[in-house]
Amino acid sequence: MSRRRVLLVEDDQRLRALIERELVGAGYHVDAVATGGDALTRVVDGDVDLVLLDLNLPDVDGMEVAERIRRDGNDVPIVMVTARGDVDSRVDGLYAGASDYLVKPFEVSELLARVHVRLREHGATGVLTCGEVTLDTATGCVRVGERSLHLAPREAELLRLLLAYRGKVFAVTDLERRLYGAAPPASNTVEVYVSQVRRRLASLGAPDLIVTIRGRGYVVP
């Protein structure tokens, strides 16, 4: 597999040098830029597997950069880095389309771990497995033991997310954003999809794969 390309957007020269060196050391190809404008140019040029985005940029705000990337229909994973630790910026960050969020100060090892996980999950295609349940993301075919059936594309994407990010609790709003992007559907659409997928899994003999966490969302534990 070719080296994954990470676009690093960080205006603090010391941090940029440190993170770039560490990412290269971990085997990634790194484009390091200092401004939001440069970042957008690089993303448009394409061939970026993950964006590591500082929120506090001199020209275009990091949030704005993330929004523009998403508006162009690009679903490249974005890991936001900021010194703002308060809730608002986290919510905004996730709504702007960030896949993950890292608050300064952090250990570089944490950052590497996040980048690694997000890249792996984003590329989580092919056959995903959880116990007896397997999902072929290419065909939407879900299999439990000997029995199998085909899921509709959105159902398959829902199950793919839950299996790829196994253990992560997805809020309904989070799933809406990931399944529908900027145009959220009617209020309980995601719940309807979840119960459909559950029914289909139950018919195959795996009724308990998707768990509801009270007041929080859904997870494949």
Next chain:
Amino acid sequence: MSGRRRPRRRSLEARLSVALGAIALVVLVLAAVAVDALFGRLQQRQLEALVGSEAERVAGLVRSGTLGERLLAGDQAALRLQFVGEDGVVRLPDPSEAVLPFAALPTRLVADDGVPYLVAARPWALPSGALLGSVRVALDLREAESSRARLRTSLMLVGVAAALASTLLALIVLRRSLAPLRGFAQQASSLDPAEPRLAPYRGPDDEVGTLADALERALAAIRARQRAERDALAEIAHEFAGPLTVVAGELRALVRQRPDDERLQTARAAAAELLHAARDLRTLARGELDRTLELEVIDVGPVARSVAREYPGVAVHVEAGDRRVVAEPERVRQVVRNLLRNAVQACGDATRVSLAVVPTADAVRIDVRDDGPGLSPETIGRVFERYVSGRAGGSGIGLAVVRRVVESYGGQVSVRSTQGSTVFTATFPAFHTHVDHGAGGH
């Protein structure tokens, strides 16, 4: 905290209503005494008039010569009549009777046998004008005085009853009007020091309302002050964030290059410590924990093990079972790390610290034990409060962070301490307690 509040306080309601009752009692007793005295004087005057007029009437009848069989008006057995000669001997009705004393004006006297009576005398003159002696009338006062005594008793009884009733009424009224104060006390005793707030007061705009307003204003000022402090903390943490990341990261890289350099390792460990301290400050800063977004279902066992590796020498025991919780992994790490740091600082040696992860029915428990000097009874109750350091070397931040994090997930913190063994415990609700089976769809 306690100590000063003993002995048991008496209720203000009880004291006020007893005081009111006592005042009512005194007022009523005084009123009863006054009524009794007035009544007594009135009664005395009436009886004196009666006796006087009776003597006058009898003397008049005798003088006018119309002496009939019935000298005394009505049928008053209490009245006695004597005709006493100039020589002081009873002429009528019976010379053997003890003679009534002479009194020009009606006078109250007490007989030898203790019977009180009122006596009055008039000249005993014949129609001819000859003076024979005096007509004396006596009225037995026993009846009158006993009815006065009865009146006095009833006045007293009514007074006491009214005083008791007013005590009770006062108690009820006070109880009702002081209820908001009890509410304040209750709320104040369970106030969250991090966010002191009273439930809004909905009552009349009276003294209690004024008190509620004043309390709320004071608490609002405290909250504003705390917010400012937290903002300042967040600002400081913010300023440190970038440089700390660089220092810790570069030192980490240097240690990798020169793994045998102990001084580098020390510097690296110190940088990591600073980094975690900055994070703790951030956690205590405003809003950080109010909503966590990156929740995951995680096994506490491996997380605890990986954190324990930062403190070589700590004995780790992870019990089998379902150790899953729903939390942000970094938060669980922060809790374990802070408990371990606290224990290592307290006893000075990681090998004297042990960490256990124990799944229980509805929770996952993290126990960190050390054999350092225990906590004093004074500090043990406050050791999880911000800026309260239980033992030497602590900043008072770490354990406060532990409590905030754990409680934000609906868990609990506790500590048991004896000489030579201190156990800090943090529990997180177990994964299965979060599962909504109702929405299971099967």
